[in-house]
Amino acid sequence: MKNNLLPSIILTLCCIGLFCGVYTVAMLGIAQLAPNGGRGEIILVSTDTTHRVATTTHRVATRKYYYTNIGQKFTDDKYFWSRPSAVDYNGAGSGGSNKGPTNPDYLAQVQSRIDTFLAHNPGVKKSEIPSELVTASGSGQDPNLSPQGAMVQVSRIAKTRNIQEEKLFALINEHVEKPLLNLFGTTKVNVLKLNLALDNLK
Amino acid sequence: MNTEINGIILMFVLTILFAYPLGKYIANIFEGQRTILDPVFNPIEKFLFRISRLDSQKEMNWKEHMVALLTLNAVWFLLGMIILMNQGWLPLNPDGNPSMTPDLAFNTTVSFVSNTNLQHYSGETGMSYFGQLMLQLFQFISAGAGIAAAAVVFNALKARSTEQLGNFYNYFLKSCTRILLPLSVIVAITIMFNGTPMTFLGKDQVISMQGDTMHVSRGPAAAMVAIKQIGTNGGGFFGANSSVPFENPNYLTNIIENVSINLVPIALVFALGFYLRKKKLAWMIYGVMTVGYLCLLIPTIYLEMNGNPMLANLGVTQNLGSMEGKEVRFGPAASAFWAITTTVTSNGSVNAMHDSLTPLSGMFTMLGMQINALYGGVGVGFLNFFIFIIIAVFIAGLMVGRTPELLGKKVEAKEIKIAMLIFLLHPFLILIFTALASYLIYLNPDLPWLNNPGHHGFSEMLYEYTSSSANNGSGFEGLADNTPWWNISCGVVMLLSRFIPIIGPVAIAGILAKKKYIPESAGTLRTDTGTFGIMVFAVIIILAALSFFIALALGPIAEYFSMS
Numbered sequence: 001m002k003n004n005l006l007p008s009i010i011l012t013l014c015c016i017g018l019f020c021g022v023y024t025v026a027m028l029g030i031a032q033l034a035p036n037g038g039r040g041e042i043i044l045v046s047t048d049t050t051h052r053v054a055t056t057t058h059r060v061a062t063r064k065y066y067y068t069n070i071g072q073k074f075t076d077d078k079y080f081w082s083r084p085s086a087v088d089y090n091g092a093g094s095g096g097s098n099k100g101p102t103n104p105d106y107l108a109q110v111q112s113r114i115d116t117f118l119a120h121n122p123g124v125k126k127s128e129i130p131s132e133l134v135t136a137s138g139s140g141q142d143p144n145l146s147p148q149g150a151m152v153q154v155s156r157i158a159k160t161r162n163i164q165e166e167k168l169f170a171l172i173n174e175h176v177e178k179p180l181l182n183l184f185g186t187t188k189v190n191v192l193k194l195n196l197a198l199d200n201l202k
Numbered sequence: 203m204n205t206e207i208n209g210i211i212l213m214f215v216l217t218i219l220f221a222y223p224l225g226k227y228i229a230n231i232f233e234g235q236r237t238i239l240d241p242v243f244n245p246i247e248k249f250l251f252r253i254s255r256l257d258s259q260k261e262m263n264w265k266e267h268m269v270a271l272l273t274l275n276a277v278w279f280l281l282g283m284i285i286l287m288n289q290g291w292l293p294l295n296p297d298g299n300p301s302m303t304p305d306l307a308f309n310t311t312v313s314f315v316s317n318t319n320l321q322h323y324s325g326e327t328g329m330s331y332f333g334q335l336m337l338q339l340f341q342f343i344s345a346g347a348g349i350a351a352a353a354v355v356f357n358a359l360k361a362r363s364t365e366q367l368g369n370f371y372n373y374f375l376k377s378c379t380r381i382l383l384p385l386s387v388i389v390a391i392t393i394m395f396n397g398t399p400m401t402f403l404g405k406d407q408v409i410s411m412q413g414d415t416m417h418v419s420r421g422p423a424a425a426m427v428a429i430k431q432i433g434t435n436g437g438g439f440f441g442a443n444s445s446v447p448f449e450n451p452n453y454l455t456n457i458i459e460n461v462s463i464n465l466v467p468i469a470l471v472f473a474l475g476f477y478l479r480k481k482k483l484a485w486m487i488y489g490v491m492t493v494g495y496l497c498l499l500i501p502t503i504y505l506e507m508n509g510n511p512m513l514a515n516l517g518v519t520q521n522l523g524s525m526e527g528k529e530v531r532f533g534p535a536a537s538a539f540w541a542i543t544t545t546v547t548s549n550g551s552v553n554a555m556h557d558s559l560t561p562l563s564g565m566f567t568m569l570g571m572q573i574n575a576l577y578g579g580v581g582v583g584f585l586n587f588f589i590f591i592i593i594a595v596f597i598a599g600l601m602v603g604r605t606p607e608l609l610g611k612k613v614e615a616k617e618i619k620i621a622m623l624i625f626l627l628h629p630f631l632i633l634i635f636t637a638l639a640s641y642l643i644y645l646n647p648d649l650p651w652l653n654n655p656g657h658h659g660f661s662e663m664l665y666e667y668t669s670s671s672a673n674n675g676s677g678f679e680g681l682a683d684n685t686p687w688w689n690i691s692c693g694v695v696m697l698l699s700r701f702i703p704i705i706g707p708v709a710i711a712g713i714l715a716k717k718k719y720i721p722e723s724a725g726t727l728r729t730d731t732g733t734f735g736i737m738v739f740a741v742i743i744i745l746a747a748l749s750f751f752i753a754l755a756l757g758p759i760a761e762y763f764s765m766s
Contacts, residue, residue: 004270009277015342020338023387024338031400038424068397073414074412093327095441096442098558099654100680100761131509137527137529179453188530
């Protein structure tokens with residue numbers, strides 16, 4: 001073992017150079033070409049930056065942006081709600097509820113989510129609520145809903161915003177993301193993009 | 203047809219399409235033949251061996267191999283402890299995350315050195331970027347060490363009589379540079395162009411549309427996510443692993459990451475066939491593994507797509523399926539596929555929370571780890587399967603009244619004893635420690651360990667030790683596991699179940715290699731036939747699955763029957 005010790009230490013140091021150093025730096029370099037330079041994909045909302053301060057005009061960098069893939073908490077009646085989250089959509093952490101399928105506390109919690117949803121969406125039948133609207137995601141940052149999860153909220157939003165329901169259905173259909181190549185995976189909508197479009201709807 | 207099912211079939215087909223040629227490539231590397239990356243890596247490896255004062259051509263016997271492996275791992279262990287206990291003040295810590303307590307550092311170091319990647323910390327708040335980089339190192343080298351051990355066994359099974367089984371350092375370094383590194387580069391680049399971050403910037407602060415302040419954790423994730431999938435490591439950059447949108451942004455990345463889990467373990471099976479010029483044997487092994495895999499996979503997909511009956515009672519519709527702990531962009535089918543793939547291979551990354559799987563699905567994930575030889579971890583999965591082959595050869599030999607033989611070598615008492623001991627270690631560690639933990643809960647019902655009551659709470663503990671002993675690393679994450687008891691006991695389990703099941707099979711192979719080679723005759727029990735495949739499968743079911751039946755009956759099976 002003694003004869004192996006020094007070579008083992010040096011070989012480990014070499015591996016640090018290769019797999020921590022060279023590999024990471026190379027990936028970091030290539031990432032500069034990736035969306036937003038590898039700093040997370042964003043949606044730019046506004047770049048209006050010209051502010052008048054006293055008599056001089058100078059540009060203040062107040063880029064307003066959201067992370068496209070990181071879900072946000074939407075509980076306001078005027079927005080499409082997002083899924084419940086065990087970490088309250090705070091991207092500083094991530095995680096699911098880790099509740100077992102038969103846990104009585106958990107089932108009571110789902111029941112109360114159903115009740116809240118029905119109270120805010122009069123006229124919707126229980127059997128029309130898709131389960132993702134009352135269950136927490138794995139990451140606590142799920143940015144998506146199934147199209148049905150958005151459709152079931154239309155009448156509430158139409159009333160709150162005084163918009164025709166047809167317009168909202170059309171908006172959802174515009175934002176439906178088909179499965180990969182129309183062949184693989186789920187159909188979904190990005191709640192953030194949908195709500196941004198909703199605010200821009202005239 | 204259902205697009206979710208299509209996605210699964212695609213992943214299954216892609217895995218084998220890539221694994222077969224990769225197996226040929228790996229066999230070429232072990233044989234020292236020319237491969238396409240020679241111009242890049244030959245000079246680098248030569249240089250590294252020279253400054254490490256290692257002669258990569260020196261042949262070693264099995265004991266020398268194991269000494270080399272253990273010395274390397276001892277060095278890694280010390281390195282890990284030092285860095286994790288000091289990461290708080292070391293550089294590359296923009297979020298100001300703290301140093302680890304000794305028990306958590308012990309658990310985490312053992313976990314990553316042993317290729318387990320059980321995580322009792324959460325990436326966003328418990329690990330600096332410096333610490334993450336070191337874990338990334340372990341993800342390469344622990345996987346490389348596993349593949350090297352498999353290479354030693356391959357070498358020992360050649361048709362000849364020798365003690366010279368190649369050079370460990372050579373197998374180890376080449377596994378890292380020629381197999382793991384190129385594959386990781388490909389995966390890292392594809393996922394970063396789909397939205398996985400690769401930056402050293404810290405948390406960002408955003409005001410949400412509703413006006414809430416939210417923080418968004420980032421980091422050099424793409425590089426680490428790639429090797430965690432390729433090397434059957436599974437330790438994610440972010441707390442909730444590949445369910446986090448940054449770690450696994452869309453369905454395409456999910457396909458790539460999921461295929462990466464199975465890729466090297468299956469390729470190694472084909473590599474054995476090319477290396478020994480016994481392709482039929484490789485197909486037999488692949489066949490047995492795949493049949494076992496499908497037995498776990500199909501019911502799990504069915505159950506998860508069918509939804510949770512308890513939620514159906516509440517009256518909501520489950521068009522997608524059981525969605526607690528799952529992401530809409532993957533859906534229950536792809537989540538079930540990942541859950542089984544990650545547990546049969548000892549990867550342990552997740553794209554859905556296993557704690558919230560329906561009871562029987564939870565059981566199938568546990569069974570995958572309890573068998574731990576259906577594909578298995580890189581290198582070590584084959585070693586575990588090798589143990590089952592030895593036992594099957596012995597039993598088959600007794601049944602037909604022939605001397606047990608494997609590939610022209612007599613299998614005798616000593617080898618069988620080692621094989622049996624290695625096999626028994628796994629259920630022993632899992633069941634004894636689960637029983638101990640259950641007893642502690644019984645003594646102190648107030649211990650704040652469990653996130654769920656009743657049978658499911660028991661399952662959380664059973665899963666934790668199963669995952670530790672299988673060197674898997676996934677968890678029923680509701681378990682409050684960052685306590686001295688769980689950190690230390692899981693650390694001990696991981697340590698024992700990493701090294702003993704490597705040393706055992708290598709020892710058997712070393713002993714077999716020394717024996718006289720007997721050419722095949724009419725009296726030889728052939729190991730590359732379907733009949734022998736069924737034999738191995740039966741041994742796996744009888745030994746592995748039944749060892750755990752009673753424990754499973756107390757946990758997931760009881761929970762299943764309690765549903766109404």
